[in-house]
Amino acid sequence: MNPTMNLYAVRAIYLYEMSRTARTLLQSVVSPVISTTLYFIVFGAAIGTRISQIDGVSYGAFIVPGLIMLTLLTQSVMNASFGIYFPRFVGTIYEILSAPVSSFEIVLGYVGAAATKSIVLGLIILATSDLFVPVRIAHPVWMVAFLVLTAVSASLFGFILGLWADSFEKLQVVPLLIITPLTFLGGTFYSTNILEEPWRTITLFDPIVYLISGFRWSFFNIAEVNVGLSLGVTLLFMAICLAIVWWFFKTGYRLKN
Amino acid sequence: MHSLTASDAQIRPARASAGMSAISIRNLSKTYASGFQALKDITLEIRHGEIFALLGPNGAGKTTLINIVCGIVTPSAGSVRVGGHDIAAHYRAARAMIGLVPQELTTDAFETPPATMRLSRGLFGKAGNPAYIEKVLRQLSLWDKRNSRIVTLSGGMKRRLLIAKALAHEPQILFLDEPSAGVDVELRKDMWQLVRSLRASGVTIILTTHYIEEAEEMADRVGVINKGELIVVEDKVELMRKLGRKQLTLELREPLAAIPAALSGRGLALAADGRQLIYSYDTRSEGTGITDLLDAIRNAGVKFKDLQTTQSSLEDIFVGLLRQGS
Structure with a gap:
């Protein structure tokens, strides 16, 4: 074993988590793809044809980054939270806590797997979207950067949720009552610029506005908020999540008695 | 279940340095x-x-x-x-x-x-x-x-x-x-x-x-x-050995109503309606006193048909230690 880093452990956790996805392929991959297709049918075809272009982009294309972000955020949070909550719930966490693994390596394994899954899903949804509307990507590198940063940040947040939750109810309540509403409010299906005050200002307190705005900019070169600010908020969110995870492992809160 | 053997090289771990506690x-x-x-x-x-x-x-x-x-x-x-x-x-x-x-x-x-x-x-x-x-x-x-x-x-x-x-x-x-x-x-x-x-x-x-x-x-x-x-x-x-006690049980030919006066003070007890004579002794003592006891029993005219010894189990010792502790 490498004395400074237990890469075998990172790999083992990562592969174990990825195998769970393969085992639950229907709910992990097929279900989000079907949901996205339905969003396109309802918002793109049925309602979208009655909505004029937004900043020169057809409504159907405009919602693509928002839909990818919606899936990316919810799936990252759900995958990462379940990944660490389940061993806590069934008691198999004893093995991870008694292994020669650092907290960083544990996070790398679980968050890496959760982020990988949601990135793959994001790309599948992007490909699915292309079947409905022509999608152009103005800044491909930044698109990938926002995709990865958002997936990792949301997975870190999900990991925190999985460490904090002491029941399945708590595990579900945050994605359902916080993440999903904030994602809808954050401009998944519309531009926050069209909101009246004070709602426009209120949305600026929703961190997801910055994620979606930055991601949408990478597609269409249009943004509700400054791109640098979007990137800064994303990195800040990730840093805060990392600090909280570090604190969980440092204190053993919810992990060690 | 197959047993693991010492010759099983793959499962045998390297011994840590001798002299140091595990x-x-x-x-x-x-x-x-x-x-x-x-x-x-x-x-x-x-x-x-x-x-x-x-x-x-x-x-x-x-x-x-x-x-x-x-x-x-x-x-x-x-x-x-x-x-x-x-x-x-x-x-x-x-x-x-x-x-x-x-x-x-x-x-x-x-x-x-x-x-x-x-x-x-x-x-x-x-x-x-x-x-x-x-x-x-x-x-x-x-x-x-x-x-x-x-x-x-x-x-x-x-x-x-x-x-x-x-x-x-x-x-x-x-x-x-x-x-x-x-x-x-x-x-x-x-x-x-x-x-x-x-x-x-x-x-x-x-x-x-x-x-x-x-x-x-x-x-x-x-x-x-x-x-x-x-x-x-x-x-x-x-x-x-230290905390265990042994017990000698004599199966008597004729039941006794009470311990004979000649045997009193030897730590004997009657059991099974007077059909058994029981002697408990400490395994740590230098002498168990069994030879003397058997002589005294014979001299007192008490006849037995069988004898057996039993040793207290680890469980008896464990229970004793816990009682002592509480």
Whole structure:
């Protein structure tokens, strides 16, 4: 074993988590793809044809980054939270806590797997979207950067949720009552610029506005908020999540008695 | 279940340096957030290659002690060294030496035995070794179930799988926390055989149990813990010699109504409606007084048709120690 880093452990956790996805392929991959297709049918075809272009982009294309972000955020949070909550719930966490693994390596394994899954899903949804509307990507590198940063940040947040939750109810309540509403409010299906005050200002307190705005900019070169600010908020969110995870492992809160 | 043998090179771990304790525990205490003091100033040395049985009633602190050594619970005070490595400062080296079989049947229900063993091996910093995993699964009679989900295995199989997981990274020290809990007699004996085989291959084994029979059967040394305090640590044979009592029972030809006056003051008691004469004696004493007693019985005209001796079990000693403690 490498004395400074237990890469075998990172790999083992990562592969174990990825195998769970393969085992639950229907709910992990097929279900989000079907949901996205339905969003396109309802918002793109049925309602979208009655909505004029937004900043020169057809409504159907405009919602693509928002839909990818919606899936990316919810799936990252759900995958990462379940990944660490389940061993806590069934008691198999004893093995991870008694292994020669650092907290960083544990996070790398679980968050890496959760982020990988949601990135793959994001790309599948992007490909699915292309079947409905022509999608152009103005800044491909930044698109990938926002995709990865958002997936990792949301997975870190999900990991925190999985460490904090002491029941399945708590595990579900945050994605359902916080993440999903904030994602809808954050401009998944519309531009926050069209909101009246004070709602426009209120949305600026929703961190997801910055994620979606930055991601949408990478597609269409249009943004509700400054791109640098979007990137800064994303990195800040990730840093805060990392600090909280570090604190969980440092204190053993919810992990060690 | 096939037994592991000392000649089994693949499962035999490297012996740690001689002279150093496998585990050295110094002034260890643990007080939970609730204020409950689970361990009180425990100091204990576990020798290389021994089977050490930690006995104690439920809630005595056995699992807390194991969990601290394994890194699952944080101690309030004291230090622990495993193979000379401090469990906090050099946790990687310390933990890599240990395999833990927990008390609860905690397994990932939807995985297969080889998959969960691969995870265990990886977590402990070992490269994949399908041949070794197959070998351990075969030795624990689980190879036939390699494609089954763990949820479909019986309780005994799950218990064996937990042992397989603990052995996945070829540990030098194995903790067995209540290995016989909920296990049938046949499997229990198989498990004892497995433990002996592992010891023969150089593995140090620490087992907690409240089945005294288990400790009596297997342990080299015994520690008794009660209410967080280590009451005694002793070689098992020595403990039984020191604290054990023997009893001589004489089956009388004719029942006695009372102890004859000539035999009074010799610590005799009547039992079975006067058909048995019982004499208890201390195994530590220089002389047991049996020869004198038999002479005195003959002189008193008491005739017996049979005699037998019995020795107090580890369980009797354990119960006595706990009573003494309380």
